[in-house]
Amino acid sequence: MASQDPTSIAGKAFPFRGHVDHLVVGAGAAGIAAARRAAASGAKTLLVDEHPLDPGLFGLDIPYLFGARFDAGTSNAARMEERIVAARPDLLAAMEDGVEVQLGTAAWGGFAKAPASRLFATPVIGLADRDAAWLVGCDRVTLALGARDVVLPVAGWTLPGVMGAQGFDALLRLYGAFSGRRVVVLGGGALAEGTLAAARAAGVTVAGHLATPATLRIEGREHVSGVTWRDGATWHEVDCDTVVMAVDTVPMIDLAELLGCPIAWDPARGGFVATGRAPVDVIGDAAGTAAAARGAWLDLATAEDHTLVCACEDVTAGDLRALRPPRYLDAAGPEAGLAALGALNQDQVKRLTRAGMGPCQGRRCRESVHALLSLDRPSPPASHRAPLRPLPLSVLAALEEDPALRANWTGWFGIAAQWLPHWEPAPANPEFIGGRLSGGDVVK
Amino acid sequence: MIVIVGGGVTGLSTAFWLARDGHPVTVVEKGIVGWEASGRNGGGCTHPYSPLFREEQRLWPMMDDLLGHPTEWRGHRLKVALDEGQLDRMWKSTALATDQGFQAAALDRAELRDLVPWVGDNAIGGIH
Numbered sequence: 001m002a003s004q005d006p007t008s009i010a011g012k013a014f015p016f017r018g019h020v021d022h023l024v025v026g027a028g029a030a031g032i033a034a035a036r037r038a039a040a041s042g043a044k045t046l047l048v049d050e051h052p053l054d055p056g057l058f059g060l061d062i063p064y065l066f067g068a069r070f071d072a073g074t075s076n077a078a079r080m081e082e083r084i085v086a087a088r089p090d091l092l093a094a095m096e097d098g099v100e101v102q103l104g105t106a107a108w109g110g111f112a113k114a115p116a117s118r119l120f121a122t123p124v125i126g127l128a129d130r131d132a133a134w135l136v137g138c139d140r141v142t143l144a145l146g147a148r149d150v151v152l153p154v155a156g157w158t159l160p161g162v163m164g165a166q167g168f169d170a171l172l173r174l175y176g177a178f179s180g181r182r183v184v185v186l187g188g189g190a191l192a193e194g195t196l197a198a199a200r201a202a203g204v205t206v207a208g209h210l211a212t213p214a215t216l217r218i219e220g221r222e223h224v225s226g227v228t229w230r231d232g233a234t235w236h237e238v239d240c241d242t243v244v245m246a247v248d249t250v251p252m253i254d255l256a257e258l259l260g261c262p263i264a265w266d267p268a269r270g271g272f273v274a275t276g277r278a279p280v281d282v283i284g285d286a287a288g289t290a291a292a293a294r295g296a297w298l299d300l301a302t303a304e305d306h307t308l309v310c311a312c313e314d315v316t317a318g319d320l321r322a323l324r325p326p327r328y329l330d331a332a333g334p335e336a337g338l339a340a341l342g343a344l345n346q347d348q349v350k351r352l353t354r355a356g357m358g359p360c361q362g363r364r365c366r367e368s369v370h371a372l373l374s375l376d377r378p379s380p381p382a383s384h385r386a387p388l389r390p391l392p393l394s395v396l397a398a399l400e401e402d403p404a405l406r407a408n409w410t411g412w413f414g415i416a417a418q419w420l421p422h423w424e425p426a427p428a429n430p431e432f433i434g435g436r437l438s439g440g441d442v443v444k
Numbered sequence: 445m446i447v448i449v450g451g452g453v454t455g456l457s458t459a460f461w462l463a464r465d466g467h468p469v470t471v472v473e474k475g476i477v478g479w480e481a482s483g484r485n486g487g488g489c490t491h492p493y494s495p496l497f498r499e500e501q502r503l504w505p506m507m508d509d510l511l512g513h514p515t516e517w518r519g520h521r522l523k524v525a526l527d528e529g530q531l532d533r534m535w536k537s538t539a540l541a542t543d544q545g546f547q548a549a550a551l552d553r554a555e556l557r558d559l560v561p562w563v564g565d566n567a568i569g570g571i572h
Binding site: 325329331334345347348351352420421422 | 476477478479483492493494495512513514516540543
């Protein structure tokens with residue numbers, strides 16, 4: 001097993017599965033077109049896409065907000081793969097052009113030459129399917145990562161049946177596995193219009209459409225049962241089993257950030273957007289979606305302190321405003337609240353409040369937290385780190401372990417003198433095994 | 445004016461104690477404070493072989509009051525062994541602390557289960 005980074009001290013090494021001229025991540029329209037162009041120019045081209053997803057990811061709302069409105073068909077990977085190929089006929093054309101296509105393969109990491117990692121002459125991308133994780137090197141990489149759903153933290157948003165426009169579109173048109181019947185659509189722009197058209201074309205009943213920001217509540221005890229909203233002094237109510245949040249999407253920038261692409265705030269392109277930097281290209285929705293339309297909706301949704309913003313860690317808008325430590329510590333925050341931090345940064349706020357620290361890794365609350373921190377000026381982006389997608393323990397367990405780690409974790413990092421207490425004289429021999437451990441105890 | 449370059453745990457701690465003693469201190473940080481090695485797992489801070497161990501054990505329990513913010517520090521540590529060899533090596537490293545006057549107790553299989561009911565069947569004992 002060749003190690004890509006001989007200076008790594010990690011106990012497990014991902015296998016390296018070769019090198020391609022051009023790797024394209026994301027097999028939507030933009031990614032397929034880029035892969036075909038690359039192959040036509042003679043480059044050995046690999047196109048990967050995380051769909052069809054591992055069935056467990058639908059329930060975790062990764063990468064979209066699926067809102068538990070997927071049917072049992074999603075657990076049949078082979079059938080889902082057929083549907084994806086049927087929904088994207090250009091995939092077959094790409095294969096005929098010589099593009100190697102790997103579906104059900106997620107990119108969870110990206111490693112490129114940077115001040116702290118100078119060893120990588122060309123980018124190395126971490127890939128995984130449901131059985132294994134591995135690395136692929138490439139001369140060029142094109143990121144066609146698409147866009148993410150934006151969650152409005154309105155009352156009731158965590159109920160099963162609340163989904164995003166991307167999740168709805170994927171279940172309806174990519175997987176053919178949408179299980180809802182009556183939907184209410186939130187949002188006024190082209191995204192909402194597209195959502196409505198797709199719903200009607202699929203025979204889904206559109207029970208309601210809220211095009212302008214309103215104070216609203218998603219009703220239901222265990223599942224969505226309806227939506228109520230205020231119009232002036234009047235409350236309206238409509239019954240439904242699904243609410244599609246189609247106010248906004250944001251460019252997916254996670255892998256671009258890991259690969260060192262500059263990230264900038266550009267509301268005209270949806271929010272934080274990555275710009276390609278050789279040898280990385282960023283294309284399609286990842287390079288910019290429609291102008292951000294969520295501001296007024298998020299302001300209304302987070303106006304009240306009891307609004308639940310981070311559902312994984314139970315953090316409310318009020319907790320964030322007060323910079324309150326996590327609930328279970330039962331401690332007050334600083335008297336000055338958010339202002340106490342000075343320049344606000346979502347990563348710092350995460351450490352203080354736990355907002356964004358849970359299993360969804362901020363996929364659902366990023367935009368809400370950012371809006372709360374950006375009252376005066378846009379707060380910097382919350383950072384991303386590998387693994388960008390959850391890797392099953394079975395994938396990690398299957399990897400070869402460093403013999404030192406397996407035999408004895410006290411041999412961690414292979415530091416021979418780790419257990420030498422400070423009161424004993426420093427050894428002349430740097431290989432000396434310190435303290436009360438013998439050479440046999442510490443496996444190097 | 446004392447300028448400290450770097451806002452990790454070392455720079456901030458140095459600045460904190462200097463400021464408490466009345467010195468004018470400015471910390472310069474290129475990114476955000478406590479973010480890189482200070483904000484990640486893998487950066488251990490309680491090493492019994494370190495000359496700072498005793499002082500660190502004295503200071504940790506006061507940190508919440510000193511900082512006015514909960515640090516989630518816990519004063520007890522449990523080591524679980526899966527075989528006799530592991531247990532033996534654990535005692536050897538634990539002795540680095542007990543030799544300095546800190547307390548540690550051996551736990552047999554039953555005592556370990558009393559303390560941690562969900563510990564795996566393969567755990568033969570531990571140190572508390």
